[in-house]
Amino acid sequence: MDRYAALAASPAGRLVLPRLGLPTPPVLRRYAPGQPLTVGPVLLGPADGGRLADAAAAALSGTGVDIRRTDDGQTRYGALVLDADDLATVEDLERLHAFFSPTVRRLADGGRVLVLAGRPQDAADAEAAVVQRALEGFTRSVGKEVGGQGATSQLVRVAPGAQDRIGSTLRFLLSARSAFVSGQVVEIGTDVEMGTDVDGPVDVPDWDAPLTGRVVVVTGASRGIGEAIATTVARDGGTVVAVDVPAAASGLADVARRTGGSYLALDVTAPDAAARIARHAAEHHDDLHGIVHNAGITRDKRLRNMSADRWRQVLAVNLAAPLRITTELVADGVLGHGSRVVGVSSVAGLAGNTGQTNYATSKAGVAGLVDRLSADLAGQGITVNAVAPGFIETQMTAAVPVGVRQAGRRLSSLNQGGLPVDVAETIGWLLWPASTGVTGNVVRVCGQALIGA
Numbered sequence: 001m002d003r004y005a006a007l008a009a010s011p012a013g014r015l016v017l018p019r020l021g022l023p024t025p026p027v028l029r030r031y032a033p034g035q036p037l038t039v040g041p042v043l044l045g046p047a048d049g050g051r052l053a054d055a056a057a058a059a060l061s062g063t064g065v066d067i068r069r070t071d072d073g074q075t076r077y078g079a080l081v082l083d084a085d086d087l088a089t090v091e092d093l094e095r096l097h098a099f100f101s102p103t104v105r106r107l108a109d110g111g112r113v114l115v116l117a118g119r120p121q122d123a124a125d126a127e128a129a130v131v132q133r134a135l136e137g138f139t140r141s142v143g144k145e146v147g148g149q150g151a152t153s154q155l156v157r158v159a160p161g162a163q164d165r166i167g168s169t170l171r172f173l174l175s176a177r178s179a180f181v182s183g184q185v186v187e188i189g190t191d192v193e194m195g196t197d198v199d200g201p202v203d204v205p206d207w208d209a210p211l212t213g214r215v216v217v218v219t220g221a222s223r224g225i226g227e228a229i230a231t232t233v234a235r236d237g238g239t240v241v242a243v244d245v246p247a248a249a250s251g252l253a254d255v256a257r258r259t260g261g262s263y264l265a266l267d268v269t270a271p272d273a274a275a276r277i278a279r280h281a282a283e284h285h286d287d288l289h290g291i292v293h294n295a296g297i298t299r300d301k302r303l304r305n306m307s308a309d310r311w312r313q314v315l316a317v318n319l320a321a322p323l324r325i326t327t328e329l330v331a332d333g334v335l336g337h338g339s340r341v342v343g344v345s346s347v348a349g350l351a352g353n354t355g356q357t358n359y360a361t362s363k364a365g366v367a368g369l370v371d372r373l374s375a376d377l378a379g380q381g382i383t384v385n386a387v388a389p390g391f392i393e394t395q396m397t398a399a400v401p402v403g404v405r406q407a408g409r410r411l412s413s414l415n416q417g418g419l420p421v422d423v424a425e426t427i428g429w430l431l432w433p434a435s436t437g438v439t440g441n442v443v444r445v446c447g448q449a450l451i452g453a
Contacts, residue, residue, distance in 0.1 A: 002393065002409060005416050025415040026150030029110040031176040031425060033208045033235070038174050040078030040108045041066040045099045052116035053083035055163035059170050063207075071103055079112040079174050080104065084135055085158070087117070088128040096138055107146060112174050113153035115139050119187060122160055132157075136185055143183040143448050147413025152182035152448075159190045165437035171207060172429035180422035182413055183448035188437045193378050202434040209237030210432045215285045216340075217241040217277055219268055220295030222251035224394045225344070228420035229292055232428045234259035239285060243268070243277070244295070268295050268321040274328035281334065290340035290431050291329065293322035293366075298396070303357045311358045318362035323369055326384075335382060340431045343369055343386035344423075347446050350388055363388070367442045374440035383439035385430045390446025391417040412447035 005025040029039065042065050044053055057067055068075065082099050086092075100113070107113065115135050123129035135155050143153035154173050158166055165188050172178055173186070204210055216233050220226035221242035230240045240261035244252045249265040256263035262284045266276055281288040296318045299310035322343055329335045348356050349363025366386050374384040391397060391408035397417065400408070409417040423445050429435060430443075 002417065004406065004409070024148070025409075026109065026148060028150050028179040028414065028416075029176045030179050030419075030421065035176065037063050037065050037171065038078030038112065039110045041068050041075055042079040042081055042174070043068050043071055043075070043077045043103060044081045044083075045069070046083060046095075050083035050085065052085045052158055052163055052166070053081075055158075055166055056081060056083070056116060056170060059167035060174075063171070065174075073102070074106075076106045076108050077103065077111060078108050079114065080107060081112075081114045081116065081174075084115050084117045084132075087131050087135075088124070090127065090131060093131060093134060093138075096135075100142065104142070104146065107149070107151055109149045109151070110176070110179075111146070111149070111151040112178075113139070113142050113146065113151065114170070114173060115153075115155045116166070117155060117157050119157045119159055139185075140183040140448070144413045147182060147448060148415070150179075150414065152178065152413075154178075154182070155185045157185065157187045159188060159193070159437075162188045162190045162437050168204075168210075168429065168432050168434035169438060172426075177425040177429065179425075180414065180418035180445055180447050181426055181443065184443050186438065186441055186443065189378070189439060190437065193437075202436055204432075204434050206237070210434060211236040211238030211428070214238045214289040214431070214433065215241065215281065215287060216289060216431060217243055217281075217291040219243045219291075219293055221255055221263075222248035224396070225389070225392065225420040225423050226294045227251075227255050228424040229294055229427055230255050230259050230261070232421065232424035233431065234261065236428055236432075238431070241277070241281060241285070241288075268325065269316045273321065274325045274332070274334075277325065278329060278332060278334045288329075288334050289338070289433075290342070291326065291335065292342045292344070292427055292431070293325070294344045295321070296344060296362075298356070298359050300355045300359065302355050306358065314358040315362050315365075318359070319365040319369070322366065326369075326373065330377060330380070330382065337381040338433065338436070339382045340435070341373065341377075341382065341384040342427050342430050343384075344427075345370075345386045345388040345442055347388050347390040347444060347449055350442075350444070370440060370442055378439060381436070383430070383435065383437075385439060386442045387423055387426050387430070388442055388444045388446070389418065389423050390444065390449040392423060392445070393417045393419055408449075412449040414447035416447065418445060418447055 120129040139155040222244040242263040246265040345366040346363040
C-alpha cells in the first residue's frame, strides 16, 4: 500500500480526504488458498434455461458459493452475473437496466459484476451483433461506477458450444485473484477451434493447486513481476524453470530454491536460447507445458534523441525473443498439445507513451504475436494470450517522479497501483489446464486505468 493509500485507510484520512474531494483508494481483497470464492451470495440471472446461466451454475457447483436465481430485494451480493447471450435487439438491452439497476447498489465491497454473452461474429443478424458489442460499453462503465468500493466488472464472450469451458474463467474473475483486473473483455472459443474436441472437459482435482503436474518456463524470473509469477506458479502446484540473464544468476538461484524448481541463466536473445531451454527441460523435467515471456527491458528516450542501439535492444528482448523462442519450441514439439504461451505486453503498448516509442512498439507487437500465434496454434490445442500491466508497484515505478507516480496510481477505477502478484495471478489463470479455449486474449491488469482506456 502506498503512503497516500495508507493515509486514506486511516481514521484521519477517511474523515479528511472526502471533504477535500480527494480519492479514497479501496483496500483490495487478494487471494489466499482456502478463502471463499466470493464475498457474498451470487445473484445469477436470468431464470433457468439460459445457455450461459445454466453453465455458470454448473461450473460453480461445489465451490461453496450461495447462488440465488431471484432477488429478494435485501441481500447484499458478492457478485452479480447476468446471462446476456440471448439479447438480440436494442429493446432487449433494457434487461441490463432491469437486472443491475436495483441490485448494483447492494453489491458488497470487493464484489464482482459479470456479463456473460455471445460473440458478435456468431450473431444471427446485424442487430444482434450490434447489441452484443454494446455490452462492452456497459460493463466498462459499470466498472468505473463500482471501482471505488474495490469491485470490478467484466464481459465474458462465450462461443456457441464453449459453455462447458467457462469454469476456470468464472473462478478467476469472481475470486480475489482478479483484484486488479476490471473493464476487460475475455473471449472463450470452442473445443473444435482449439483442437480439443476429443479431450472432453478438463478435470481439476484441487482448485487450490490447478497447476499440479505442469512445468512452466518463466523468463525474467529473478525479481519483481517475474519473481511473483514464479512464486504464484509454485503456489498453484506447478514446477518453475526460472530463466534470467547470467548477471542475475544469484537471484535466479534463490527463486528456484524457494519455489522448488530449476533455473537456467540465459540471454533470451541468444540464437540458441530455445535449444538451451529445450535441453534444460529434457535434463531436469519430464515435460514442458508452458512458457511465460516476462523478460523485458526499457531504454527510454524521445524518438528524436533515441539511438538505433536503444531501439534495437528493446525490440530484440521484448519482441523478437518471445516470437523466436515460441516458434522454435512449438516446431520442435517441446511445447505440444495443451501447452500455454503467455506474453507480457503493456498498457503503454496499447495506448502509446511519450519517450517510449521503442518499448510501446515492442509491447504492441506482443499483442500481434497473440493475434497470429493463437490462430496458428489453435488446431494444436495450444493457447496464446498476454497480459498488459498498467501501473504496478515495482522497483522501476518507484523511480518514476513523484507527480507522475501519483497520477499513474490514481487514474484508474481502483485509485491505486497494482502489485506484481496481480499480474502473476492473471498469468496463472491463463496457464491453468482448465483454461482451454481461452486464447487470443490480451488482458489488461491495470485497475481499469484511464490511460489507454
